Amino acid sequence: MIEKTATPRRSDASRMRILEAARTLFARQGYGRTTIREIAEAADINPSLVIRYYGSKAALFANVATLRFEAEATLNLPRDKLGEGLVRHVMGRWEHPQQGPALAAMMRAAISSETAQSRINEMFAQQLQALFQSLGLSDQSPATGPLIATQLLGLGLARYVLKLPAVVELPTETVVAQIGRVVQSYIDAQ
Structure with a gap:
């Protein structure tokens, strides 16, 4: 039996670009001043994809706002x-x-x-x-x-x-x- 390896979907790369852009912009500008449009522009994708993948700015923030004490x-x-x-x-x-x-x-x-x-x-x-x-x-x-x-x-x-x-x-x-x-x-x- 040939073992299949999972091939990354194009959407995975888009999601990662969105997360990285959001992380950067939230850190630089804060939550209130960062817009979905700016995140999409920084990720080089259509703003509708941000909403499609994450639902809202709040949900996107919840994905990038992580707190790990690692103590x-x-x-x-x-x-x-x-x-x-x-x-x-x-x-x-x-x-x-x-x-x-x-x-x-x-x-x-x-x-x-x-x-x-x-x-x-x-x-x-x-x-x-x-x-x-x-x-x-x-x-x-x-x-x-x-x-x-x-x-x-x-x-x-x-x-x-x-x-x-x-x-x-x-x-x-x-x-x-x-x-x-x-x-x-x-x-x-x-």
């Missing part, structure tokens, strides 16, 4: 180092050449669009829940996760989205130590 490295940390470990890890995600701009786009979109905010809230909640379960923190106070989220999201907003000079200029180790101490206090409060 497996923090699993091996002693409990008393989790605060600093989480902050260091999150800063690494923000400073990653692909993840950083995507996170900034997601944060900007969440500020300006209820549709994007809903998607990002859902992803962030799932990721935090999975992360806290992995770290053995899921049985703690219901306030622990949300309080940690305020620190991590606030850091991301101030340092990487708004790029407040006083925050950007802080050495990484200072940020890790100071915010890590606050995050650790939430972990230790249990």
Whole structure:
């Protein structure tokens, strides 16, 4: 019997071009200022194909707005180092050449669009829940996760989205130590 290999469909290449164009434009311009027409133009396809493949701008955003903490490295940390470990890890995600701009786009979109905010809230909640379960923190106070989220999201907003000079200029180790101490206090409060 001859084994058949799947041949890529032309639509697969079009879908990939759409996703890449959307990812780039959402990161550069934000959700609100990016249009289906601009995405189609950047992908060199007809705008009707964007709608055909993804249904709407919101659905397309949901496909490109992905949040992955990938915090497996923090699993091996002693409990008393989790605060600093989480902050260091999150800063690494923000400073990653692909993840950083995507996170900034997601944060900007969440500020300006209820549709994007809903998607990002859902992803962030799932990721935090999975992360806290992995770290053995899921049985703690219901306030622990949300309080940690305020620190991590606030850091991301101030340092990487708004790029407040006083925050950007802080050495990484200072940020890790100071915010890590606050995050650790939430972990230790249990």
